[in-house]
Amino acid sequence: MKDCLMIKPQDNVGIALRELQTGETISVGERTIVIKEPILKGHKFALKDIVENEDVIKYGFPIGHATEMIQTGEWVHTKNVKTNLGGVEEYSYKPKFTENRYQKEPLTFKGFKRKNGKT
Known part of the structure; x- marks a missing residue:
């Protein structure tokens, strides 16, 4: 099983596919990374040093x-x-309601109403 996922080659973060422990060494492509702190499954971790104000890249964006x-x-x-x-x-949400072009006939109810008004 793989330890992590790097979605795009330009990403500077990886996603843990399992819980990663402090001191553990994992391979990501050509890189070998030592995990600095516990990383929960599904969480991101740095694949390289990311300086303050630098963009965090995931999905290539x-x-x-x-x-x-x-x-x-x-x-x-x-x-x-x-x-x-x-x-x-x-x-603001402003939906535009249009006719259903797939509905060829008006909707009908094939049943009967009870005395109490329920169908």
Whole structure:
């Protein structure tokens, strides 16, 4: 079983596929990484040193930036990463209802109403 997953070659974080222990050595592609702290299954860890304000790359795209230095093998989480999104965007839900072009006949109920009004 693989220890971790690197989704895209340009990613600087990996995803633990099992719980990783402090001091454990794992291989990620051509790299060998020593885990610096416990990493829970499904959590991110640094594949290389990520300096403060550097983008954290997952899926080949920035998912945030480091708020402090993150060393190779350290847990990458909300305490050391902040989103790149800024400000508040206005949004309002305005659905447009249209006819169902797949419905050829009006809907009917093949049954009867009871005396109490239930079907």
